[in-house]
Amino acid sequence: MPPSFPPAPAGHRASSLTFDALVHDDHEDEILALPEPWTAPPRPPLPLIASIVPLIGAVVLWVVTGSPMMLWFALLGPLIAVAAQVDAARGARRGRRRAEADAATRRAEIEACIERRHVHERRRQWAHHPDIAAIAADDAEIWRATPERADVFVIGRGAVPSSVRTSGGGSDPDSLRLRQRASSLADAPVLASTRGGAVVLGPDPLAAAVLRAWVMQVCAIVPPDVLRITADLSGEHSWAAHLPHCDPRFHAQRTLALVSPGGAVPDADIVFARARPGDPLPPRCAAVVTAREPRVAWLEAAGSRISLSLEALSAEQAGAFARVLDQRAELTWAGDVGGAAPVMLGDVLAEGSRAASGTLAAALGRGEEGVLVLDLVSDGPHAVVAGVTGSGKSELLITWVLSLSATYSTAEVNFLLADFKGGTAFDCLIDVPHVTGVITDLDGTGARRAIESLRAEVRWREAVIARAGARDVRDPRVELARLVVVVDEFAALLGDHPELHAVFTDVAARGRALGIHLILGTQRITGVVRDNLLANCPLRVSLRVTDPADSRAILGVEDAAALPGGESGRGRALVRRAADVRCHSLRVALSHQADVDAVRDRGGAQPKRPWLPELPREVSLAELRTRFPDAPGILLGLADEPARQHQGPVGVDVTDRGILFLGAPAKGKSNALALVASQAPGDVVWVPRSAEHTWDVLSELVDRPPASGTMVVIDDLDTIPPRFGAEYAPAVVELLEEVVRGAGGRGQLVVASAQRLTGAIARVADLFPHRVILPMASRGEHLAAGGEAEHYAPDAPPGRAIHRGVPIQVARSAPRERTESVALPFPEWSPEGLLTGFVARRSPAARQALSQWQRHGVIVCGVDDYAQRAEVSDERVLVVGEPDEWQRHWRLLTELRGEHDFVIDASCAPEFRLLAGQRALPPFLEAGRGRAWLLRAGADAKRIVLPTD
Numbered sequence: 001m002p003p004s005f006p007p008a009p010a011g012h013r014a015s016s017l018t019f020d021a022l023v024h025d026d027h028e029d030e031i032l033a034l035p036e037p038w039t040a041p042p043r044p045p046l047p048l049i050a051s052i053v054p055l056i057g058a059v060v061l062w063v064v065t066g067s068p069m070m071l072w073f074a075l076l077g078p079l080i081a082v083a084a085q086v087d088a089a090r091g092a093r094r095g096r097r098r099a100e101a102d103a104a105t106r107r108a109e110i111e112a113c114i115e116r117r118h119v120h121e122r123r124r125q126w127a128h129h130p131d132i133a134a135i136a137a138d139d140a141e142i143w144r145a146t147p148e149r150a151d152v153f154v155i156g157r158g159a160v161p162s163s164v165r166t167s168g169g170g171s172d173p174d175s176l177r178l179r180q181r182a183s184s185l186a187d188a189p190v191l192a193s194t195r196g197g198a199v200v201l202g203p204d205p206l207a208a209a210v211l212r213a214w215v216m217q218v219c220a221i222v223p224p225d226v227l228r229i230t231a232d233l234s235g236e237h238s239w240a241a242h243l244p245h246c247d248p249r250f251h252a253q254r255t256l257a258l259v260s261p262g263g264a265v266p267d268a269d270i271v272f273a274r275a276r277p278g279d280p281l282p283p284r285c286a287a288v289v290t291a292r293e294p295r296v297a298w299l300e301a302a303g304s305r306i307s308l309s310l311e312a313l314s315a316e317q318a319g320a321f322a323r324v325l326d327q328r329a330e331l332t333w334a335g336d337v338g339g340a341a342p343v344m345l346g347d348v349l350a351e352g353s354r355a356a357s358g359t360l361a362a363a364l365g366r367g368e369e370g371v372l373v374l375d376l377v378s379d380g381p382h383a384v385v386a387g388v389t390g391s392g393k394s395e396l397l398i399t400w401v402l403s404l405s406a407t408y409s410t411a412e413v414n415f416l417l418a419d420f421k422g423g424t425a426f427d428c429l430i431d432v433p434h435v436t437g438v439i440t441d442l443d444g445t446g447a448r449r450a451i452e453s454l455r456a457e458v459r460w461r462e463a464v465i466a467r468a469g470a471r472d473v474r475d476p477r478v479e480l481a482r483l484v485v486v487v488d489e490f491a492a493l494l495g496d497h498p499e500l501h502a503v504f505t506d507v508a509a510r511g512r513a514l515g516i517h518l519i520l521g522t523q524r525i526t527g528v529v530r531d532n533l534l535a536n537c538p539l540r541v542s543l544r545v546t547d548p549a550d551s552r553a554i555l556g557v558e559d560a561a562a563l564p565g566g567e568s569g570r571g572r573a574l575v576r577r578a579a580d581v582r583c584h585s586l587r588v589a590l591s592h593q594a595d596v597d598a599v600r601d602r603g604g605a606q607p608k609r610p611w612l613p614e615l616p617r618e619v620s621l622a623e624l625r626t627r628f629p630d631a632p633g634i635l636l637g638l639a640d641e642p643a644r645q646h647q648g649p650v651g652v653d654v655t656d657r658g659i660l661f662l663g664a665p666a667k668g669k670s671n672a673l674a675l676v677a678s679q680a681p682g683d684v685v686w687v688p689r690s691a692e693h694t695w696d697v698l699s700e701l702v703d704r705p706p707a708s709g710t711m712v713v714i715d716d717l718d719t720i721p722p723r724f725g726a727e728y729a730p731a732v733v734e735l736l737e738e739v740v741r742g743a744g745g746r747g748q749l750v751v752a753s754a755q756r757l758t759g760a761i762a763r764v765a766d767l768f769p770h771r772v773i774l775p776m777a778s779r780g781e782h783l784a785a786g787g788e789a790e791h792y793a794p795d796a797p798p799g800r801a802i803h804r805g806v807p808i809q810v811a812r813s814a815p816r817e818r819t820e821s822v823a824l825p826f827p828e829w830s831p832e833g834l835l836t837g838f839v840a841r842r843s844p845a846a847r848q849a850l851s852q853w854q855r856h857g858v859i860v861c862g863v864d865d866y867a868q869r870a871e872v873s874d875e876r877v878l879v880v881g882e883p884d885e886w887q888r889h890w891r892l893l894t895e896l897r898g899e900h901d902f903v904i905d906a907s908c909a910p911e912f913r914l915l916a917g918q919r920a921l922p923p924f925l926e927a928g929r930g931r932a933w934l935l936r937a938g939a940d941a942k943r944i945v946l947p948t949d
Contacts, residue, residue, distance in 0.1 A: 242319055360413060
């Protein structure tokens with residue numbers, strides 16, 4: 001009998017649970033945005049004029065009418081002023097209450113969301129790293145081949161960093177509390193490395209109980225053929241004598257040493273020690289746990305201190321569970337259970353039938369008449385395997401795969417494995433050459449890709465058979481390896497992706513002719529596998545089930561519900577084929593790592609994968625050119641089309657008019673621009689970041705378009721209009737539209753990037769026929785950019801993008817390929833003619849320019865002074881004045897503007913049209929940088945730079 005353990009706390013489930021079947025947040029990776037603190041609106045100014053007007057009106061009425069009653073109207077002004085201030089204060093208070101109520105509601109929603117995410121995150125962590133109580137509750141977890149469990153153990157439960165992320169909220173106490181709560185996951189497994197060792201300090205009974213829990217946990221995770229315990233079993237560690245890890249028959253390489261207080265620390269891979277408070281700490285123990293009671297303890301490791309509660313086992317509990325592990329070891333390796341020796345796969349394969357052409361015969365174990373062989377071709381083409389948790393269903397599926405892999409080559413059979421009971425059931429088969437891939441419930445995107453590719457595999461096989469002129473895969477003219485799709489927990493797969501039932505039903509109906517076979521494992525049949533799918537699965541295998549209805553549904557009899565439970569019933573099954581009049585008993589053969597190694601060492605030709613691997617996180621342009629030397633046009637990257645089983649180059653042509661890259665910062669926009677620019681067939685025009693140079697370049701592109709084959713590159717397109725202000729922003733947007741709209745007809749390509757599409761830039765973006773959506777900061781921005789919800793991936797690497805609904809990985813551009821031009825500074829201007837007009841307000845920049853010109857021999861005089869002068873000088877004269885002064889001397893203004901150089905300072909921009917007599921916008925000037933417009937003899941304005949000291 002297994003030992004009795006206290007029930008696991010709330011939120012703590014065994015790792016065999018299917019977590020995607022739980023109700024959880026739709027977007028668990030999204031950052032939770034906390035409401036920002038309320039900001040009071042600015043107080044309105046005191047309405048002085050509104051207060052004075054009634055006073056004046058009352059006095060006027062009193063003077064006109066002579067009635068003293070009219071003077072009462074004088075009170076209206078102050079009353080209106082006071083009422084306006086009171087109303088503004090009242091509105092501010094109302095706005096504050098509303099904002100605080102909305103913020104409180106939002107914080108409550110976020111708090112509930114944090115709690116839900118923490119519950120799911122806690123369950124996932126406990127599923128990946130169960131403690132001894134969870135392992136004892138589900139014996140399927142014993143020695144489960146999960147690589148991430150091999151080198152760590154649960155030292156206790158406590159608060160660990162959480163993956164839930166928050167942003168915003170300011171510094172108010174509620175937001176600080178929510179951020180702190182989101183960042184810490186309570187009641188989670190606190191892990192420690194076994195290789196670092198651990199020591200527990202505390203009262204002897206408590207420390208010994210904690211040490212026993214650690215040892216039993218590690219022994220339940222690591223099998224005895226891998227780990228050996230070295231300790232004195234005659235004293236306080238006598239409870240460990242029943243552990244198979246102490247059995248000398250197992251020649252394990254790794255060792256675990258148990259050290260008592262004051263004992264010497266031997267040379268071992270893992271050291272678990274116990275010490276009393278005040279004693280020197282034993283060496284080779286990186287984790288130090290100090291315990292006062294099971295729920296009051298703390299861990300000191302790597303310079304940090306964590307409060308935690310501990311798991312403790314009595315000597316009786318540890319001894320009972322040690323006997324359970326010993327029985328399991330006997331069953332697995334060399335024992336005797338129920339009067340029948342365990343069946344080993346190597347022995348069964350040695351006795352089983354050999355491979356024959358056109359078959360998929362697998363020796364799965366022993367039956368009443370010897371080795372039982374099931375053939376997916378003659379007995380199938382599809383099979384259903386039922387069994388409750390702990391009955392040995394996963395072991396049966398692994399044995400089936402290994403038996404077929406040992407019998408047939410990779411040219412004859414391949415496997416697609418789907419594990420939807422935690423993601424680790426098929427870890428031991430990853431290196432088998434026949435296995436083309438493993439999909440799990442931990443990767444929803446990968447699962448959908450694989451299933452979409454399965455549809456493509458059906459179409460591809462149909463085409464291959466049709467080209468050969470055959471009817472099915474059995475025709476000798478058809479050279480196709482059979483594909484076996486193995487699903488562990490079919491019910492969980494359908495729970496995550498209910499639309500896939502139709503795909504499996506279609507494959508089941510046509511699989512025999514196409515050489516595709518299904519092996520569907522599930523805990524229950526009733527209500528999970530529909531009749532139209534079950535009808536095409538004549539090969540039925542049932543381990544123990546709890547409901548007689550499930551037994552009748554799969555076998556036609558209730559015998560599977562009568563199979564024994566526990567260790568004695570593990571691996572016992574009933575088999576029924578279409579031609580069988582009764583069920584056959586089967587004792588499933590157990591596989592070992594040596595069986596996997598034997599199949600792996602056989603090797604074989606690389607099989608065709610029914611789906612391609614995911615796109616690489618990085619690909620270079622040189623790699624694309626090497627792989628696809630005939631790819632035409634300008635390459636963007638590598639496209640992924642699982643529905644076509646195709647990964648190939650994607651690109652654009654220089655005559656395609658435009659391509660727009662959208663994405664968050666540091667997600668590959670600049671690299672994409674450099675990548676496209678490096679492949680330009682002609683000149684490359686980089687639009688500078690300076691607003692003045694941007695205006696000049698865009699105007700030049702519109703007025704004098706470059707030659708065909710030219711590429712125009714614009715970085716941060718969405719930041720251009722805000723740099724120009726309210727008057728110039730519409731004009732610069734029109735310039736951008738003209739550049740993009742006219743590029744196609746002129747054989748040019750406009751390449752741009754933006755972070756988001758807002759305002760008028762959204763209108764410009766619609767002109768780009770190609771839009772590449774790189775990773776965005778949030779799902780909302782991804783949708784606003786034109787992406788689809790199913791394509792949003794918050795953890796996508798830089799360069800992973802969507803182009804016309806197809807995922808692509810944008811190629812990496814070599815640093816030397818980017819040759820962006822740098823905008824040159826404008827030269828300083830000085831008066832050249834004998835007479836020059838200058839409009840400027842009194843400012844330091846204007847005074848510096850005038851002083852500089854005077855030092856170079858220019859005579860400076862005011863507008864009024866020059867208008868009164870009669871003589872004409874042969875020296876250079878500069879007439880300067882403010883806008884209103886020039887307007888008083890309109891004749892002089894018209895003369896200078898039409899026949900001489902006339903300069904208008906940037907500070908006089910509001911009066912430019914009046915002073916210049918032009919309706920068109922002049923070139924853009926950046927304020928405060930010593931800029932001005934020059935009108936030469938009535939010509940269009942151009943930008944000049946004023947000199948400085």
